Amino acid sequence: MKITTLLLAALLPLAAHGQTREAGPWWPNAEWGPMDQAGASNRITAEKILQALTVVQTGRVYEIGQVYERGMPLGGTRDYALRLVPAIEPTGSNRVLYNDEFLSAEVGQVGTQFDGLGHVGGEVRYADGTLNRVFYNGFTTAEMNAGTGLRQLGIEHIKPLITRGVLVDLPTYKGVQRLEGGYEVTLADVRGALQRQGIAESSIMPGDAVLFRYGWAQLWTTPAAYMGAALPGIGVEVARWLVERKVTVTGGDTSTNEVSPNPTRGLVIPVHQELMMKSGIFNIENLTFEELAADRAYEFLFVATPIRFKGATGSPLRPLAIR
Amino acid sequence: MKITTLLLAALLPLAAHGQTREAGPWWPNAEWGPMDQAGASNRITAEKILQALTVVQTGRVYEIGQVYERGMPLGGTRDYALRLVPAIEPTGSNRVLYNDEFLSAEVGQVGTQFDGLGHVGGEVRYADGTLNRVFYNGFTTAEMNAGTGLRQLGIEHIKPLITRGVLVDLPTYKGVQRLEGGYEVTLADVRGALQRQGIAESSIMPGDAVLFRYGWAQLWTTPAAYMGAALPGIGVEVARWLVERKVTVTGGDTSTNEVSPNPTRGLVIPVHQELMMKSGIFNIENLTFEELAADRAYEFLFVATPIRFKGATGSPLRPLAIR
């Protein structure tokens, strides 16, 4: 079957979707229109990229993602299995040998991971009283889900993230090695840290990447501690501030980039809902900022190019900070 | 087990390796020393990055990779299976829903793929008469291979590729829609195409990315034609020129980026051996340059960040060209 035929089939549900978008609670949040699937990556225009490139002064590259490997911390019941499919016997007069690898994993939701817009949603009561299972821009599970991947809101719709990045270094501001598990970072904390770093809050502009260092990456090599019962992180207060500042993406050096458990009993990853479901803002988890912090490198060119696995909820990532 | 313990175990074979490197035929080819595993990515220095950024004038981003999806062309016996692991029931007072995806695939060797240094090697007769199964820098299969991935030359050693990119647009130079299957691109072709594009050969500098458009991406949606028996591409002549120019990476819009079958009977993917095994130069396959060609965009900032799957032979990729 030609791929174009498959594409046509996938587009069919969208017509109906467009006709009913006005009723949903996301409008006018989905500022890019009722059919949009790219979310806040739309904010990264050519002009934004040109501005972001001017940040670079030395050309030094910082790796702010982790290496993917057996034994790394994994959330929930996710798995990661890589196998070598090796050279057997040489072929050709030039005696070629080759190796491949075979991977079986929740590939977009292990290690350093870029959460797409089909990853977290919720059951929401609409104005008409109906309960709907929806994700960003009101796409419903019935519209989205198929055995072989998402028919809507797949990661392939996200534009590459080449933008200005700002790191909020919380442990240094607080004068601690790392934040404590369960601590909710307040907006006052964020403002205090930015001030210490000499970055004006007003300089946080639409399309920026705002990343949070909790110091938790220090625990990466001890998975039980890293995935522990309580994690530091931002809460709904800071999430709403990120929405107001119109950032494109956030991220942190824990497995959720939000305080866990949430101080409000009963709430489960509400920051994910605020950012992704309601506002189309992306979240990157399991980052590491130890080198950036050591160099007091708080502003940089941020480079993140999610792999376009069609219909995936997220992507593995090799995010960079370039000064 | 702590990951550091695993790392120590993986390093042990290296000691022996270093002691015997002088005997190998790659020295002095491996100009970055007998323990090097990063190959030509070493050429991308901070200074090189600063230079490359100056190429950008408009901020426009071109996607030069393909989307990964069921039904795309696959080489040999490789497979690609993505499954949704979906939202079952909402949880929490905020009624969260979430989806994951599970992927089983030769993840570094399907679709747009970045070939690492553990992917292609050969059985080589050393000066002492012994036959050795080696890859880049003389690493042997016995040193490298393990069931759960490469112990040496894994993709995680490669530095991010942020560099100047040059596209060699061969069909436009030749005045054809696309090159014919089996046609070997000559050095004269490459020089002619560069001249037409107004790019001096001498401007190809160490660390650059030199990419070849054959026009073959036009066949991407018809896999049988795309993977056909005969492919256009460069041969050993142009490969050696790339080595002389000290590029870091090459790539093309076919599944091999080299002429296939090779005109010299018996040779199997010799360009891969010239570039990777002998010189540590990387190869990217299944690219697409139709938009760049339409815009006559032949020089750009090239961005490619191979995912660091430890011990993998290659990586999926979302390569970009930014003007």
Place this chain on the structure above:
Amino acid sequence: MKITTLLLAALLPLAAHGQTREAGPWWPNAEWGPMDQAGASNRITAEKILQALTVVQTGRVYEIGQVYERGMPLGGTRDYALRLVPAIEPTGSNRVLYNDEFLSAEVGQVGTQFDGLGHVGGEVRYADGTLNRVFYNGFTTAEMNAGTGLRQLGIEHIKPLITRGVLVDLPTYKGVQRLEGGYEVTLADVRGALQRQGIAESSIMPGDAVLFRYGWAQLWTTPAAYMGAALPGIGVEVARWLVERKVTVTGGDTSTNEVSPNPTRGLVIPVHQELMMKSGIFNIENLTFEELAADRAYEFLFVATPIRFKGATGSPLRPLAIR
């Protein structure tokens, strides 16, 4: 975590389930009680096994399943990828080498497959007017489904099938090579075939395996033909007769063991619903009876032992007929 803890967690939803079973439409169909998950395998008692063993006269074993391999016919978007994880270097003073294999597949729903009770269900309107998504014995998708497998109705609950088997050889009765695609086998056909074979209908007893030869296995090595648009098979009429005869399992030499498309426009695999969802009777697909038919071996000891992959919807199988 100890597995017993996991088991306790999995059992919790059952309490609620048991309390509300009287309302469902399956009762009293689920004759083994509201908590039953073994379905018609309950009919295979020790006494039944003793009787079945008496059928064996020669000890000859017939393989009635197919070999699982790359390139075999696959339904829908299912995949099957097996990779060798090979011997690398010998270990120990006895120089041991070993190979493993890694499989990624819809393992219970490819090739010769045993459909369990969590495989096919339906959305059913209950007497109270509610629409419910249910499988055998009224288990709901909310009760059953989890990302890592079924919490209820997993294949591990099925008892081994060691019973008397009867083959209904339809092409021989009809005097054709194989039945035509789209032909619905009638009860009259079944009765006629049994009569020709000298097997009294009244001899079909509770717990028996009744298998249908359509001759379709002749097409196994040409997947496109085998999985063709129209398949011969039994329909609802014969399915209800199987329910009346209280068989434990049925099976056939096509990918569905039911006529496809169903002659009643709009019906999708209704035989699966009649047998599995309503009556707890199992279905085995992609069998082969060419050798049995050649030997006119119509009655035998039937041996099928579904692999107990916890939470799976089906199982690969190596079914045998022993005369």
Place this chain on the structure above:
Amino acid sequence: MKITTLLLAALLPLAAHGQTREAGPWWPNAEWGPMDQAGASNRITAEKILQALTVVQTGRVYEIGQVYERGMPLGGTRDYALRLVPAIEPTGSNRVLYNDEFLSAEVGQVGTQFDGLGHVGGEVRYADGTLNRVFYNGFTTAEMNAGTGLRQLGIEHIKPLITRGVLVDLPTYKGVQRLEGGYEVTLADVRGALQRQGIAESSIMPGDAVLFRYGWAQLWTTPAAYMGAALPGIGVEVARWLVERKVTVTGGDTSTNEVSPNPTRGLVIPVHQELMMKSGIFNIENLTFEELAADRAYEFLFVATPIRFKGATGSPLRPLAIR
């Protein structure tokens, strides 16, 4: 491609193999000829099956395998990941729902596992002085191995195992709960246990299954203990006795069914080599005999039908003992 074409390609190496078999050290061990790939399953003739069936007296079935599930003990770096591919929306006028499952695992070498003849071999010095990497019947890794599975000695060649089974209950004989880790079961132990059970050694006949209870299955739900550093089991002495008795298959309730570590320093799983590589006798691991022992059920019909995954080294299994 038609499967028959693939088969032809796979058969080509065999011609060369057959011509040189006389030179190997296995001949005349491979008593079924130089091309044989079925090993000791050849001993299970129709006559043998008829005899075995006479053992059954009550029809009671004992499950002697474990359920496969997340969290079960796994050897080495093997993995087991099962995911539900669930019902999304009902289809058809009969509102059908269906679930599939996707499994990624070393499927033949996890949980209760049947070791085939391509699983364990060794590097062996032949009479001509050459070192050869060989498995059963002298098949070499070069002949056998391919990325997508074994080309020779795949599990699909093994005949179904329907035979007389004998359990050797060692803890009961020794008067202990279970044997200690590291204890090597002696031939005297085996003879003593058989005598206590009233089974004459001379009754162990060609084609029989002889299974060893160490009591280790009691630890199954505590994986760290179960996979512990030291395991009880038979050693080379008893392995050679099994070869003399010409059994077809053995098995035990540990992950290796042999003493580990072996008392002779440097030897790694030598029992596997004695049985499989040299004699074509199969080994089943991770069995459980607690119910058989409780009922003093020491002789039974043994039923084991390895799944025919083409080119696999082993198989998942649902072995049964029927009295």
